[in-house]
Amino acid sequence: MTYVRILIALAASCIWPFYQLDVKNAFLHGDLHEEIYMQPPLGLSHSSSHVCRLWKALYGLKQAPRVWFEKFQSTILSFGFHQSENDHALFIHTSARGLIALLLYVDDMIITCDDLDCIHSVKSYLQQQFDKKDLGPLRYFLGIKVAYSPRGYILSQQKYTADLLSRAELTDTGTVSTPMQLHQKLTPTMGEPLTNPTRYRELVGALVYLTISRPDIAYAVHIVSQFMQAPTSVHYVALLRILRYLRGSIHQSLFFSSSSKPQLRAYCDADWAGDLTDRWSTTGYCVFFGNSLISWRSKKQDIVAKSSTEAEYRAMSSAASEIVWLRRLLGDLGVQCSTSTPLYCHNQSAIKIANNPVFHERTKHIEIDRHFVRHYYINGSISLPFIPSAQQLADFFTKSQTTQRHQYLLSKLSVFTSP
Incomplete structure (x- = not known):
């Protein structure tokens, strides 16, 4: 998700607006290159010896994601965009009127530019090619809330965090000031094996996604994710501490400044x-x-x-x-x-x-x-x-911190409590 954050940071520094589009039934637009046949669907009158050859992709085909991307790629390149060599999901259009950046994630896309007329022309072109839905100014992207303020953009997963705490049944638990106990070292043999390791794995997987906008839990999540194969009671306690920390910091967001x-x-x-x-x-x-x-x-x-x-x-x-x-x-x-x-x-x-x-x-x-x-x-x-070590911000990602040090690093990493 680094490419999303860098695009938001660039748009914030240039004070560009963001818009979001969604292509309906995207995988059905892909053109198949291989010969693929299927049984006719129920309700269609046909000879028992007949089969249907597919010319377009269907959901469930292994080729569907690839041929959809190829279709979108050729379509957007025909408009004058070029594909980034450093991130193939990023398409860029440059002209005398300015630069347009379009980022595609499966069937969702976000677009930013300093000229609204350019954005409208791209929207109109895509509407002619695909059945798309114009979602207007960017609000949510991949479950992440994106809010605009005069000072910049704010990235937040507050709703996702609340849902995670509800799933873990920790909505009423006490809170802690740091995601990991100071100087704590975990090993595979600590504690008793969990009778239901699936719950541990589900919660850790959810936390990994939460690190998209929460760098403050990156190190702690990195530690507990090392014991997915055979988690124990001690590992589970460490996991619960991260969740308790999140409950006390549910409003924390990542800020992208317009003055950068x-x-x-x-x-x-x-x-x-x-x-x-x-x-x-x-x-x-x-x-x-x-x-x-x-x-x-x-x-x-x-x-x-x-x-x-x-x-x-x-x-x-x-x-x-x-x-x-x-x-x-x-x-x-x-x-x-x-x-x-x-x-x-x-x-x-x-x-x-x-x-x-x-x-x-x-x-x-x-x-x-x-x-x-x-x-x-x-x-x-x-x-x-x-x-000096006291000013080393990367220290946040290699070890647990005291409460005072944790708060200091948060302030330096542009993580703040949103209203």
Whole structure:
């Protein structure tokens, strides 16, 4: 969902309106390339030896999603749009009148531009091609509420959170100030196996979707999602704490400021050997477009790091990958990143590895990450300024926090309590 957030952040900074469209029975528009036959439907008079050949897709065919996308792709390209090479669901039209960005998700699409006449012309064209429904200004997209204010856009999953708490039967429970207990470390063998692990899996899956607009639970959800195969009573208690935290912060939303400058900045961090079972480290990073948070990650590294410097450097590499993609995507949207994107790191040794071209015996086993980061450092795509640990925002995605620290990081991540 990063592409949705970056499009909203760009529209907020440019003060562009958003509109939403929906194509009715979208999969039925796709043209089939293979020979596919079916039994005639009930009620149709036919010989018992006859079958029907399909020329158009039907719901339930494995080809239906692909051929629908191909149909939409050819249709929108005929209007003069071009497809982003960095996100194939994003279509862009540029002219002397301005830039139009259209994002497709199955049969739902959102469109933004600085010229309402351009938007109306696209709507009229699509109405001629498909049976579509004009949903007007963007209000809800994929179950996420999008609200506009003079200060920018607000992304909220308040209704989704309320429904989740109701499903978990926690609408009257007490609340907590943080989603995870301080210094808590979970292992697979803690507690007794759950008699009904399905409920645990359903709730964790729902929480994963909630992280689209709630970066404050990303780390805690990342932790509890590691025990989906065999959850225990201890894991379930940790899961319930996240839900109790959500009940007390149900009105929190993600804000995209209209005063944001069109510049990227990023933060990266790592929790070295934090997993007590396999000693893998955790990578955390977050990326801002101006003052708007558009991308974040909390993820275990896939190898044991031999030092904190190595763990931090691998986190730096992951963040650099995201920055490179975001810079290219912004370029497709007409935002040229002419200066280096600062990637803030609080590990001096990791920064020096990227700065120093000299071969190091102790880092030869991480040469791929080393060369990747150094390549984009040399060509000016990223810079690597040092930041004190107290100001490291990516710390939010690698470990649990005290209440005071949690609230401080929330304020810096553009998460606020909406009315």
